[in-house]
Amino acid sequence: MSDDGHEQNGTGHENVPSRQRRRFPGISSRAYEHPADRSALVALRKLSGFDTVFKALSGLLPERSLRLLFLSDSVRVSDQQFAHLNDMLRDACYILDLEKVPPMYVNQDPQPNAMCIGLDEPIIVVTTGLVELLDEEEMRAVVGHEVGHALSGHAVYRTILLFLTSLAIRVAWIPLGNLAIMAIVTALREWFRKSELSADRAGLLVGQDLKASMRGLMKIAGGNHLHEMNVDAFLKQAEEYEAGGDLRDSVLKILNVLPRTHPFTTVRAAELKKWAESRDHQRIMDGHYPRRTQDKDTSVTDSFRESASHYATSVKSSKDPLMKLVSDIAGGAGDLGGRVRRGFGGFAGSAPADDQPPRNGSDRSEGSDGPTDTPPRTDN
Secondary structure, three states: OEOOOOOOOOOOOOOOOOOOEOOOOOEOHHHOOOHHHHHHHHHHHHOOOHHHHHHHOHHHOOHHHHHHHHHHHOEEOOOOOOHHHHHHHHHHHHHOOOOOOOOEEEEOOOOOOEEEEOOOOOEEEEEHHHHHHOOHHHHHHHHHHHHHHHHHOHHHHHHHHHHHHHHHHHOOOOOOHHHHHHHHHHHHHHHHHHHHHHHHHHHHHHHOOHHHHHHHHHHHHHOOOHHHOOHHHHHHHHHHHHHOOOHHHHHHHHHHHOOOOOOOHHHHHHHHHHHHOOHHHHHHHOOOOOEHHHHHHOOHHHHHHHHHHHHHHHHHHOOOHHHHHHHHHHOOOOOHHHHHHHHOHHHOOOOOHHHOOOOOHHHOOOOOOOOOOOOOOOOO
């Protein structure tokens, strides 16, 4: 039951906690969106006719085919089928005040996954692998995550991303054609990774149980072995991932994440915990949040300024070696050349200690230690 007496029909599940969840009437998706996600969405919404153009092109997109595929070869969630998921879906839409409940399907696939796609109307798909992996409250956060995608309008842009990714493969033989499309796809993927952080926040607003959200992310990463996992240790991995290694590792992180539409799971957990402890989250829970009725008055300039400020703050506070270097460059720190050589020393042999030039034979007195063949330092 939600805070104002909204009662779920036919739940009857012992795992549902006997607690009340807050509801957010008229909430704008801007309340929970990551700054980079929000700035992109505000700009797209301001482009008059943008969605209309893409919807007009829906015949070129795989949406109609996907809808028919799920309708014919998956199970549609309803009062008669997967009733407990239907209750979660309706409850999530009620809490986030999404008037039209999107259709939801369960698809036979052992890989735990969920998605929200569609141009005309969003549809939510969850796999059997995910349904079997998560408990009641963990699944509630996932359903809230997907409803958050629907409320933000992410489904439209995700469908476009799927189409462009497919198109890039088809035009790979055209000189420069693939490069141009892949540049757009890469930018869309960067935005979509941020949109996943937004949807994680929406999932927390729906489930209102941070521990359940953490458990769900751990299970997605390590399977149904909670007795073998620990939240604090899992979050420690995110800290080690961010701060560990040298510039080589920073470059490898970028290369690893480029083809992905989702951030790495430990990173998502750390980002969600940080937001859950923030003043922004507390204000929403206290009922202070932007309303949908104000969306049309949102400034694109202000949104981009907020996004830029967020990235600048992230760079300054980051423990990643490359981000530290970028921050030092921006701050005018000296001896950056030496720091770069040390950071990449493993690629081209060891750099001289303290960036001092090596001494030649005339500089050494007889009996002094000669140059050694010390191998370059490597990080195992």
